[in-house]
Amino acid sequence: MFGTKKIDFGVCYYPEHWPKELWEDDLDRMILTGIEVIRIAEFAWSKFELEENIFDFTFFDEFLELVSKKDIKVIFCTPTATPPVWLTERYPEVLAVEYDGSVHRHGMRRQYNYNSPIYLEKTKIIVEKLVEHYGHNKSIIGWQIDNELNCVTNEFYAEADHVEFRKFVKNKYQNLVKLNEAWGTNVWNQTYTDWEEVFLPRYAPRKTTNPHLKLDATRFISESVLKFTSIQSEIIRKGVDKDIFVTTNGLFKNIDYNKMVQDSLDFITYDNYPTFGLLDKSNKLKDRRWSHHLSKTRAISSHFGIMEQQAGPGGWVNHHKAPTPKPGQLRLWTFQAIAHGADFISYFRWRTAPYGTEIYWYGILGHDNKDNRRLLEVKKTINDVKKIENLNNSDYQSEIAILHDYDNEWDSAYDVWTGPLVENSERALFETLQQNHIPFNYVNFSNTLSINNLKKYKVIFVPHLTIVKNSMVKLLKRYTEEGGKLVIGARSGYKDENGKCPMLTMPIKMTDLFGIEINDFTFLQDFDSSRQASFLDKKISMSDFNDILTPISSSCKTLATYTEDYYAGEAAITVNSYGKGQAIYCGSSFNQSNISEILTYFNITATFEKMIKLPNVCEIAVRENEYEQYIFVLNYSGDPQKIQLIEEFVDTKNNKKISGTIELVGYDVLVLKKLK
Amino acid sequence: MFGTKKIDFGVCYYPEHWPKELWEDDLDRMILTGIEVIRIAEFAWSKFELEENIFDFTFFDEFLELVSKKDIKVIFCTPTATPPVWLTERYPEVLAVEYDGSVHRHGMRRQYNYNSPIYLEKTKIIVEKLVEHYGHNKSIIGWQIDNELNCVTNEFYAEADHVEFRKFVKNKYQNLVKLNEAWGTNVWNQTYTDWEEVFLPRYAPRKTTNPHLKLDATRFISESVLKFTSIQSEIIRKGVDKDIFVTTNGLFKNIDYNKMVQDSLDFITYDNYPTFGLLDKSNKLKDRRWSHHLSKTRAISSHFGIMEQQAGPGGWVNHHKAPTPKPGQLRLWTFQAIAHGADFISYFRWRTAPYGTEIYWYGILGHDNKDNRRLLEVKKTINDVKKIENLNNSDYQSEIAILHDYDNEWDSAYDVWTGPLVENSERALFETLQQNHIPFNYVNFSNTLSINNLKKYKVIFVPHLTIVKNSMVKLLKRYTEEGGKLVIGARSGYKDENGKCPMLTMPIKMTDLFGIEINDFTFLQDFDSSRQASFLDKKISMSDFNDILTPISSSCKTLATYTEDYYAGEAAITVNSYGKGQAIYCGSSFNQSNISEILTYFNITATFEKMIKLPNVCEIAVRENEYEQYIFVLNYSGDPQKIQLIEEFVDTKNNKKISGTIELVGYDVLVLKKLK
Amino acid sequence: MFGTKKIDFGVCYYPEHWPKELWEDDLDRMILTGIEVIRIAEFAWSKFELEENIFDFTFFDEFLELVSKKDIKVIFCTPTATPPVWLTERYPEVLAVEYDGSVHRHGMRRQYNYNSPIYLEKTKIIVEKLVEHYGHNKSIIGWQIDNELNCVTNEFYAEADHVEFRKFVKNKYQNLVKLNEAWGTNVWNQTYTDWEEVFLPRYAPRKTTNPHLKLDATRFISESVLKFTSIQSEIIRKGVDKDIFVTTNGLFKNIDYNKMVQDSLDFITYDNYPTFGLLDKSNKLKDRRWSHHLSKTRAISSHFGIMEQQAGPGGWVNHHKAPTPKPGQLRLWTFQAIAHGADFISYFRWRTAPYGTEIYWYGILGHDNKDNRRLLEVKKTINDVKKIENLNNSDYQSEIAILHDYDNEWDSAYDVWTGPLVENSERALFETLQQNHIPFNYVNFSNTLSINNLKKYKVIFVPHLTIVKNSMVKLLKRYTEEGGKLVIGARSGYKDENGKCPMLTMPIKMTDLFGIEINDFTFLQDFDSSRQASFLDKKISMSDFNDILTPISSSCKTLATYTEDYYAGEAAITVNSYGKGQAIYCGSSFNQSNISEILTYFNITATFEKMIKLPNVCEIAVRENEYEQYIFVLNYSGDPQKIQLIEEFVDTKNNKKISGTIELVGYDVLVLKKLK
Structure with a gap:
């Protein structure tokens, strides 16, 4: 380095x-x-x-x-x-x-x-x-x-923070009319009439505050x-x-x-x-x-x-x-x-x-x-x-990406409807991909993110994009058009950049991308947080929240239908052909069962399975430069694990050739080299 | 309307x-x-x-x-x-x-x-x-x-609230001698010597405050x-x-x-x-x-x-x-x-x-x-x-009432001994009466409440009247004398209007009404909150608290005796003949088992059982005016339910006659009309 | 009295x-x-x-x-x-x-x-x-x-407390150099440059404060x-x-x-x-x-x-x-x-x-x-x-003592590593000794505590002496030298009087007393808080924390070895011959199983078993003066218990002789007299 x-x-x-x-x-x-x-x-x-x-x-x-x-x-x-x-x-x-x-x-x-x-x-x-x-x-x-x-x-609430926040929003909105509009202060009589009335969130029961102000407050903390x-x-x-x-x-x-x-x-x-x-x-x-x-x-x-x-x-x-x-x-x-x-x-x-x-x-x-x-x-x-x-400067290899967006992270942190979905889905995606030996990258959305950053991934998961930004929609559509496989989770597309809900059909700005409308949905209760669906012929779980999907495009195909509650028979997961690619809308949070079926549907298997077979408790990770691949096998368990090397590698420990089935003792690590 | x-x-x-x-x-x-x-x-x-x-x-x-x-x-x-x-x-x-x-x-x-x-x-x-x-x-x-x-x-604790509370108690007690007497300030050296020393409850560990002041503070909030x-x-x-x-x-x-x-x-x-x-x-x-x-x-x-x-x-x-x-x-x-x-x-x-x-x-x-x-x-x-x-202006029909009193509600809200009894008993009364198709009214005690408001009820339940007011005792005695059936729960009768405990035998001012004294009692522990009793020949549960009853009047009969702990054999529920009526004292909180036996003892069955039979999961409610009865049957379950119409009614949906066994689909409602 | x-x-x-x-x-x-x-x-x-x-x-x-x-x-x-x-x-x-x-x-x-x-x-x-x-x-x-x-x-944090605390530490340390040294203010840039900057602990997330200041603050409260x-x-x-x-x-x-x-x-x-x-x-x-x-x-x-x-x-x-x-x-x-x-x-x-x-x-x-x-x-x-x-002024009899030290109590109260150990060990010692009819005394360490106060005890337990004071070490060594049996629990010996950790091998100042070094250890997780060890041929539990002991003296013998985790086979409990006595180091918190084996090892059985045999649910306690012994048998259960009097006593209830097997009804008490 x-x-x-x-x-x-x-x-x-x-x-x-x-x-x-x-x-x-x-x-x-x-x-x-x-x-x-x-x-x-x-x-x-x-x-x-x-x-x-x-x-x-x-x-x-x-x-x-x-x-x-x-x-x-x-x-x-x-x-x-x-x-x-x-x-x-x-x-x-x-x-x-x-x-x-x-x-x-x-x-x-x-x-x-x-x-x-x-x-x-x-x-x-x-x-x-x-x-x-x-x-x-x-x-x-x-x-x-x-x-x-x-x-x-x-989070910071000193006098200096309030003063500077006032400057921040003054600079952002220029006048109070625009600020009142952006924050929807018509609700609950919150209209501001003087800049001095504007503060970072201050005490109210359950920390209740205007959610659009709250989003700006988090942006202000970051700034x-x-x-x-x-x-x-x-x-x-x-x-x-x-x-x-x-x-x-x-x-x-x-x-x-x-x-x-x-x-x-x-x-x-x-x-x-x-x-x-x-x-x-x-x-x-x-x-x-x-x-x-x-x-x-x-x-x-x-x-x-x-x-x-x-x-x-x-x-x-x-x-x-x-x-x-x-x-x-x-x-x-x-x-x-x-x-x-x-x-x-x-x-x-x-x-x-x-x-x-x-x-x-x-x-x-x-x-x-x-x-x-x-x-x-x-x-x-x-x-x-x-x-x-x-090894230095070689790149981590993955075919899969998870898209992350700071605005959505910050908005969902205060939102009890989307917050748990994001947390549960990110955890489920990580665990399922890890245990199936499918390395992935997070990709953080920013103004410099380009189509080339996305195109290298076979599949991109987007868990719960409640806030929809034009630039992001444009990028996702282009990614799909050009052959990408896009998978988005429940509650996507109903907020604008201020976290407000425009008068548009869900998923807003993306009904064409996914070929669906969402006209009904339900939160699942904490003590009964999953409904079953049938994905092709397999039973899967639709967790936390159920968007009830209405396909509106002939290119849209229902992959899974709910089998429970009053919306049994309705679409739970759909896939839309969009350009050369496919866009899946998953009507619940992600969980091991629905992720697995989606991966299978897209023919995604263990990324390096042609080189190495390894048990569940071990992780595989690969770094690569122009000339070489470095394959890391990490045994997190305290017990020995059998690793099957299908190709021949060089063991970096002793620079000797290695192949066949070998045993890795508890907590041990294998680093293999492969010339490209 | x-x-x-x-x-x-x-x-x-x-x-x-x-x-x-x-x-x-x-x-x-x-x-x-x-x-x-x-x-x-x-x-x-x-x-x-x-x-x-x-x-x-x-x-x-x-x-x-x-x-x-x-x-x-x-x-x-x-x-x-x-x-x-x-x-x-x-x-x-x-x-x-x-x-x-x-x-x-x-x-x-x-x-x-x-x-x-x-x-x-x-x-x-x-x-x-x-x-x-x-x-x-x-x-x-x-x-x-x-x-x-x-x-x-x-609850409100602004400076203006403190100031106004001071006026409120000044107006109520006129001088500090009376205030000190009313609040029992002799305990813990709380004697006030100047009006300016009087405040609404202020910070102390566990929100501890003088309970009589607290009761006045709640009255003040309402005012x-x-x-x-x-x-x-x-x-x-x-x-x-x-x-x-x-x-x-x-x-x-x-x-x-x-x-x-x-x-x-x-x-x-x-x-x-x-x-x-x-x-x-x-x-x-x-x-x-x-x-x-x-x-x-x-x-x-x-x-x-x-x-x-x-x-x-x-x-x-x-x-x-x-x-x-x-x-x-x-x-x-x-x-x-x-x-x-x-x-x-x-x-x-x-x-x-x-x-x-x-x-x-x-x-x-x-x-x-x-x-x-x-x-x-x-x-x-x-x-x-x-x-x-x-339908407008027709009256809800019930034979049973539950008496409620704001002073008791407010006093028990701060009292960990009576608070849980009230909550548990009100819930048990509601659930038991609902599931047995016995509609009831709450009757709120007030200075305008008259004997005529009570006389229309066959049975009146009074859960845990710890504060006893003369006007209320008078009314309850008159109701019973004139043939009413009164049922009161544990811990009734030991506080005066300030929430203080006079030097009198429990249930104070009502030993004659119930024909008993209470000389011993015990709280049951959270993790062992019920004792058994034998009600005639049935086992019932005596929950949360056990008053041990001593019949003192020849007109008093023991209905249930405890069968556990050191007070096995002592009276748990008694009934006293009082005038033309009967007064039951139940030595614990109300629960499904003791309420059911008390109802049976008084021959109270489903109020409209001669007209309609319906399953547990449905509610029946009847509104009535001079000319007609409107019978509502509400199916809270998602499944179809069988309703047996013993008499002939008019179905308001189509104005047609209806009788016999009919099926009500999930969440459906039946509104029947019956001419009087 | x-x-x-x-x-x-x-x-x-x-x-x-x-x-x-x-x-x-x-x-x-x-x-x-x-x-x-x-x-x-x-x-x-x-x-x-x-x-x-x-x-x-x-x-x-x-x-x-x-x-x-x-x-x-x-x-x-x-x-x-x-x-x-x-x-x-x-x-x-x-x-x-x-x-x-x-x-x-x-x-x-x-x-x-x-x-x-x-x-x-x-x-x-x-x-x-x-x-x-x-x-x-x-x-x-x-x-x-x-x-x-x-x-x-x-705990007290009024302005007057801060002011007086400042005087207290000023008097204790004389100058800020010494105070900074005593409190280790080099860590996290806490160096004080003026006495007015010194306060009792003030708000910080999780009540985090300098732990050495905190110890002085507790001493100050006591003072x-x-x-x-x-x-x-x-x-x-x-x-x-x-x-x-x-x-x-x-x-x-x-x-x-x-x-x-x-x-x-x-x-x-x-x-x-x-x-x-x-x-x-x-x-x-x-x-x-x-x-x-x-x-x-x-x-x-x-x-x-x-x-x-x-x-x-x-x-x-x-x-x-x-x-x-x-x-x-x-x-x-x-x-x-x-x-x-x-x-x-x-x-x-x-x-x-x-x-x-x-x-x-x-x-x-x-x-x-x-x-x-x-x-x-x-x-x-x-x-x-x-x-x-x-009976007045007669002395409680015991062969066993538990040493308690205020400095250690106060230090561990803020220390999440030692706090739970102390609590669990004191509870386990009490329960095990009680149920085995082995009365004990607590002995509080103080400057006036002398060897004579200790010598009367066959065994002294010292649960978790993290702070080691020279005077205490001297006393414990002398007690052991002169024939005492000393038993100390895990995490003993790594802090000085300020609660700081000197650059010394654990148990500091006592490696010779116990004949061991501690070079490795591990906290056990809350949800997996015990490891097994083999004590001679019996399985015991080593709870909460495991010190891994390294015997360094030929006089030191391993009594128990761990049988689990990466330190299986390592010493868990050791005994060192020291002078005429023996010093046991127990590498975990005390629990019923390890205490029992240690007592057995030292041949400690029910103290009065030659006089009386009694069931588990009864307590025996003996007070004694020059002439007489008073034996108390206390039945905490509600059921009758059989007590076997091996010797003949006088029953103080009626001044009659009593012997043989007698029955004590629920909650009853027997007080026997025995002339010496």
Whole structure:
């Protein structure tokens, strides 16, 4: 990622947590382990500006002086995630405020809001000072802006946020007539008569607010984060050499990361903690579910970094109790990230914090600083990965895409009708595709998304596009016309860009694309959330919501009909021939049974089945460059699994040829190479 | 209801939500559907007073001008439910404040408090202006005050509420000695020494407060609502003709509706949404449970209106996900309301809101404005109802009553001992009586309730009369003396009107009426909430709480004895001969098993069993006037049901004679006529 | 307790709740019942100072004048638990404030904070006035300070608390360098640069705060309570005779009661309500669990009082619904308290409150004031107890101790890793020891705890000593060296006194004591919270957390090995020979199976099995003085139980000899005497 052809490895390090006497030993042991990069300083504002406007760089100068003597590089962070206490006590208006008015106080992280003029000023000063001082430091290869933007909280209600939101909508709508029109303020007597009456959502029972205002408020949050990021990015880019990269680490809610990367970053990095998956009872795929999140990351930067890769058990003193990774799992999870497109892995963290909230968020080393099995496993993992030439920058392979749109995500987050559909469908799509060995990409809709980005996919799933934008409809129609297979889920097409419902037949603007109308529908109750349908001759489940479809075009064919309730016999899933392609409308949320039948209908089987056969509990992922394919087989179970290699490959572990049926022990990983 | 002998039909309409071009088409289609009345303007303050004191009636003038040309009448609303944003921003003291201090802000509904002098002034002005302008409009047949008073929130803690509460108790108690005595402030050192120390309940852990103050606080809330209503009612009555009615729509908590009707209204209307019953997992009778709520409405106005009758699926963007009514259900629910005494049905709403919080609270028409099956069903329903002559103003028939008392309701709402008893007993009484085809009325205790109102009932159930008032005891004794059958539930008789416990033997003031004393009792635990008893020779369940009864009168007979725990063998249910009547004390909450045995003991069987036999899942309800009986049979199930007509009736559908066994299809309704 | 050799009996009485005409009858009936002492005035501030600085003692003078004529003594309370409303309205800064800023208002109890200078001043004045007036009253034998300190709330965040906390840490750390060091403020940029920046924890999501600050904050709460208590105690002691005792009633959280007794009290009293145990579904031992709480009380004062002993059903109007004690249970619970070391029993309360929040918190008498079965049972109980000579001041006998440390308790309360371990282990130890008839003492660690306090125990369990203090380690080592058997649970030894994690091998400072190192471990997930191990040849469960033990000393022997997961075969429980003793490290929380095997390994069987054999559902407890042993057998079940007396005893009921197998009816108690 950083100019090499191999995957790079790093670790998060906090010189300020340790006696200086430990520094050199730490760096030397890192190098022995294979670590090439350290990330530093993201919570260290006070080490540079302990009192307001009194700057002092001696602490990190001393540390970086030592680093410069070692074969190790640095990712340097701006420290804006945790303002010093003198700042928040002197200027409390910089603090983050919740919907209910609670003010975040010193002692946690991210206690600031993005719109306070004072905080923006203080941010500029500290970033300028740091860039001025460290901009040309030879060890530093890149900069991280802030840390985990929108983690902890992703909604902001400080006075400064209200003021800036007012400017945002003033700029967007120009006058109150247009704002009143856009937000439908005729309902419930909400008409605004003065800009000063406009606020971000404020308290009302059940957090009820005008939904169109709410959508704009979420757009405003994203814009606020992007503005904050770009202020820092501009300062950094001005003060550093051209080959120095700028990034930040995610992923968190209410941010248009694609726009952020476009505006301010070289690429995104992800903080990757698969044990969260182990703790979630409702998540059947456990740590393997993180392949979903890595796919979401890949939709932002096709090659990305892992800024924090889990290195031990996890927990805060007051929250979260995660088990110790079993032997093999740290390695497995590292390969999982790489298989999905990560070109840089930085473990969190070198050694466990000796105090503070995160004493149970274990690093590679424990409090006792002794060599341990996790250190050995990281070393072995790095060694294994480094054997694979040219992996860096090779592309993740998939025939299937899931379309994602930020407007729809943000609108559905507040919408109890569409919210659960989206969540359930995305989960079902991921689980079904994973278990059938069908790799997929998320594709995020944006103004730069082109037909070429879509055409490479055999099938595109679009779960629940309630908001319909002309540019998107145009793209989807063209994709289908040109031979694509489009599959859309229930409740698609009834809102405009403001989240309002125009007086049009559903699915609005797409009745021709799908060849249907929707004239009746029903929510299914929480305790009875599925109806059966007959798909050709198979029984499938139509979950959560049932759109009752009326085919209106001769090119439209009913694939499945409901078999229950008053709408038994009505169309449940239809397919329309549209140009050279086909457009399926699925009248419910996606679930394993209806996805499977749709895939079968389109003849989609395991993508690499001609090369490899593997059991359900293993994942296959393939990265490819001009010359080679790298095939990753990941065994998430603790038991040995039989893998059938139909073709002959090179095993990257020993560079030997390999074929036939082999056994992969529990948590093990196989990386095969195939020349093209 | 409105001067005709037939049931009237209306719809809620929002001219301000639609382009003016749609108005005429909407009105014409309404008339084709059978709609005779529209309700308008309840959230339209800004359409009359967009800026403070600048009034403008042109918008509604234009609409009403169009209406005047059509055969359609208008219920006009005062728009005080949603103050304009200029009002709440300029005078934030008018806003509703919750117990925890949260202030309701612009964007939802009912964000005001009833006691703010400014809000009262602004209310008077807008109502006066509207009455002045529209008071003699020929299309307007009645006025609705505000909308759903006490919906959203039914407790208020703004500064103005505290101030007014202080006046309320000052007026009630005159001096602090009496207030301290009434509230028992000796306990926990609560003695007040200055009026300024008196507040509505304020924050304490678990919302703990003096329970006698709490009871007065609830009485004060009801008084506040009544005062607010009567201010508006007086203005309207002064400015309109005598035949114009005044109403409001309910039902919500903490309001003495009987007093409200007496003071300010011609009758009450109810907002009727039976799908709430479908969504409630714990509610076995689903939509049929709404017969309970209609009975509660009937206890306020024996003939009432439905101001909002459900017309489609329901939901807000951020809350509530209700299914689409199945074919037949809209009609069923309309007939259910009429069977219970509704003489006017106004559907909510003509067409679904295109924006705002209620985009999923479907009207008859959907967003697309196309004719749909719901429109056809409404049309058919109206047609069916209109066939029935003279139904309007006929009376609901029942032999059984349940006595309800606002003081007891409000006291038990804060009392964890009696609260669950009341809730469980009312539910069990409703379900048992419904399923045994025994129609009943609620009778609300008030100062105008007379012995004649009670004497018409064979049996009166009184669930858990913890507060005992002399006037009520007198009435119950007289009812029993004169031959009535009285049945009271556990924990009756131990509090005075302040909710305090006098030094008297339980059931206080009623030991002679029931011929018993209660010297021991026990709460049953949540996880073991019933004990068995033997009622004559049958096993019954004694649920939630067990009073252990000691007969003290020779006229008292033990009907059931406990068979478990240390009080096995003690009396559980007793009956006392009192005058010509009988008084039963049931030592637990009411449940299906003890209610059934009590009914059997009193020889109460299905009220109309000599005329009709019908299965459990169907309801029978009878309305009657001088000349005729109308028998409603309602099939709540989706399956056909066999109904056995023992006598000969006229089927109102076709005016033909009908008898013998007939089949009623799913969700269907049979309305029979019988001459007296 | 109060100078007699017998157990004393009292009752809580509220002269201010009743008409004066009732007083004499009440006192006379108390005396007939056997009551010797009444506790009064704890909520009666307004009876002495109805307006600020206007004192008036006539009300209680009149009552005490009457008391002086009766054979009844008085415990007089300071009334600071409920300040008058004039005080809290005039000086709202005295009010208690919650973490979220909610202010406790007049109407509940304990609405003040301990650090408000005004409240301290007002407290001094009222206590001085009361002591001045009643200090030498002949009826008064002792004083209760306040009432239930830290009940209702045990965390305080008023401005005065922040200010005083700042002083507390300033005094503790002297300068900010040391404070920053102690709290590890390097993490998350928390470095303090000015004392004014230091606060008690303030709002942050999930109440996240610096855990070392949090520990100091809890210490500060305890210190605040102790200071408040000692201010009152000093005033009382100055103004009363030497033989007058001073106490307060507990037990509540965040108080070092051992220090409190040392500083300010003669002994502690406990408020004892075993029905809380009946209501707790998760508590298998129900009311018997209160033996646990009585043991905790005994660790504070080896002989203690019960200031409030449950006398009836319990409940507040708005919270808590407890059943009526069954016949025999009031007596059983009284004997349970005495068996565990209570030398004084004061029932709560004489007669049930007629108004206020506690109308369902029943006293001996009900609202009706009639003689009832509870009164008869109390009378019989007192009579039974009074037959037992010399019981007062005899000592509870046990061979086993559980070590408790306030610092560890307070640290683990905020720590989600250790908190559940402590809770589960303490519950398992109590249940296992109880059901195996092995009485135990809690021993609270303090600076005055000596080796002699420990040496009398065969085995000491130490559940989860995460914080390790040198003085404690020294004591535990000496105990073991001298022949003791020490058993410690998982996660012991990794924090210093600030709750920080030093760079040392676990269990820090105790690797030699246990002969092991801990180099790996894992939290078990909530839904899979146990792993199996093999203890010698038996299967046991290793619950909640698994430390993986590495024996490092030749004197260390592995007792149990894990049989599951990746650490199968590793040591789970080890025993180390240390001096003349043995030190067991148990790598998980304690549970019935591992405790049982450890007891068997140490040959610990039922302590009194040579004297008595009794079934599981009965408890045995023994009190002993120089000459005699009193053996209590308590039957918590409602069924008769067979007790086998192996030796011959004297039955205190009739002073007759008794031996062989006897039957104890449900809820009955046997108290045997044995001469030594």
